[in-house]
Amino acid sequence: MENTNEKIVECPGCGIKLINRHFTLLGNYNASGECYQKYSDLSCYTIGKQDIDFIHQHSIDAYSTQHSGNGMKPITTAFSLIGLYYAVEKGFNGRQVQRVHTLLSRQKYNWKELQPPDKSVYSLTVFDVLN
Ligand SMILES: [Zn+2]
Structure with a gap:
């Protein structure tokens, strides 16, 4: 009998639980590979819109904020x-x-590393936005 816990992976950033497909995480996000895949799917949509308001920027900022850590540069979290x-x-x-x-970015500033709040499960994740 398989252990059902091995079939699920919890994202260390947003806490979403997804089926473990053993995706590899690319980039410096505090995320599971499965969560990052959802972000990539959302990015395909937001970039594909080619809208004048550039909603993709909000997607980048929201995802980076929820998934700060794991070597992410302090400037990325701050921005x-x-x-x-x-x-x-x-x-x-x-x-x-x-x-x-x-x-x-034109100003030289030594951005300090910001610590994310204690681990919590967010009420809204990239999966919700994608759906
Ligand atoms: Zn996540």
């Missing part, structure tokens, strides 16, 4: 959080957030 701030609090579209990132 993602800043991007989400401008999107949620200021109503910026993805293109405007991208512009903020460009302006910030």
Whole structure:
């Protein structure tokens, strides 16, 4: 009899539990390969839209924020959080957030490593957005 726990993999970033397909994680995300595959599927959709508002930027920022850690550069986490701030609090579209990132990147700043909150399961994951 197979152990059912081996059939499921839990993402260390967002906590989503998916069927373990033994995908390899590419990139410096604190994610399971299976979760990252869902993000890749979502990216195909958001990039494929070629929309003027560039919703893909929000996808990048949300996923990077939820999956910070595992060698991710501090600037990536900081920029993602800043991007989400401008999107949620200021109503910026993805293109405007991208512009903020460009302006910030011109300044030399030693971004400190930010620690993610204690492990928790998020109420919304890339899987929900993809569906
Ligand atoms: Zn995840």
